Amino acid sequence: VSEYVYFSMKEPDAIKLFIGQIPRNLEEKDLKPIFEQFGKIYELTVIKDKYTGMHKGCAFLTYCARESALKAQNALHEQKTLPGMNRPIQVKPADSESRGEDRKLFVGMLGKQQTDADVRKMFEPFGSIEECTVLRGPDGTSKGCAFVKFQSNAEAQAAINALHGSRTLPGASSSLVVKFADSEKERGLRRMQQVASQLGVISPMTLHLGAYNAYTQALMQQQALVAQSAYLSPVATVAAVQMQQLAALNPSEINALTLKSSAGTSTPPSIAATPVPALPPPIAVNSYPSVPAPPNGQPATETLYTNGVHAYQAQSPVLDPLQQAYTGMQHYTATYPAAYSPEGCNIFIYHLPQEFTDSEILQMFLPFGNVISAKVFVDRATNQSKCFGFVSFDNPSSAQTAIQAMNGFQIGMKRLKVQLKRPKDANRPY
């Protein structure tokens, strides 16, 4: 056996490891030295988002030898913390190594005082526990729930039978919940919801499936422009990707989740009702004000990428983008008291759904640039929308982008008409 063949082979019973809690600035070459000490590496791959290429903070690692994997897991799992991380590194067999993810339980309605050990004690009688983690916030306080992974589905099922609803723990608002953890799809949906609610796009109207899919497509088209334009919101970009994934799910799955949780949707502040600060901070829509394209014409992907990561993943509180948008618009209004509406920056939108307000069109056009105003025209007598409106951006390119993406965009039975606002005469028939 030649050396080449020898070193490129892995043992038939080699274990693929999942590595978690990796700083996002570490690539394969940086990780290699950390893991090589336990044996020859067969394959090491940092996991990246398939659309954005974003480092996901984890990796897969296969050693040539099964023994190396066991050694690495033993020495590293939960044992040390990589620079910049708050939690210890995770080294354990990848999900793909153990088929049947039906042995992991979600435990809800724990008391805030229960520790990993307490929970483990509670579940121990039902089988071998592979993992047991109480979920905690950044400050270490319990979220009142935990994950418990058994070695087998039967053990997990036994625990459910015995424990679910069996008692109410001190500090919990109802009886103990023990059920199988969400599937990957369900988890995905949960995440989407979070993103959606952060963006404030979950309004009764946007929940409409047809609109979701079409809007998603429009947003995805804009993905392609990320590399060429510094004006597209990183938040929206990430959201678009998430929404794309959401759109790939079947309607019943979405209904199941949206119905559960759309009870309390936040109402954005009315523009008129929100006081304009005397000297607003120089923040613009989506907090990436007027980033000019680099002089050399190269894409500003690096900045955007970083912004995107921070906007979406940052532990620090993220400002509600919609709130930011309003703040940005106010700032503009304060800076340009007279109507700031250079030609080419303003778009006209017709065939809006009746229920669309300023807030909805603002949300709808946020992804395409810095919106400095968004106005639906309302009939004075009835206070009903006239189903058309205007959106102004701070630059013509955003306006063009919006037109390209949204003109013909189908909502219900209608298609939006989106075009540049006619320079002077607003009364001309269209």
Added chain:
DNA sequence: TATTATT
């Protein structure tokens, strides 16, 4: 009451 991630 849903994690920090699973190609």
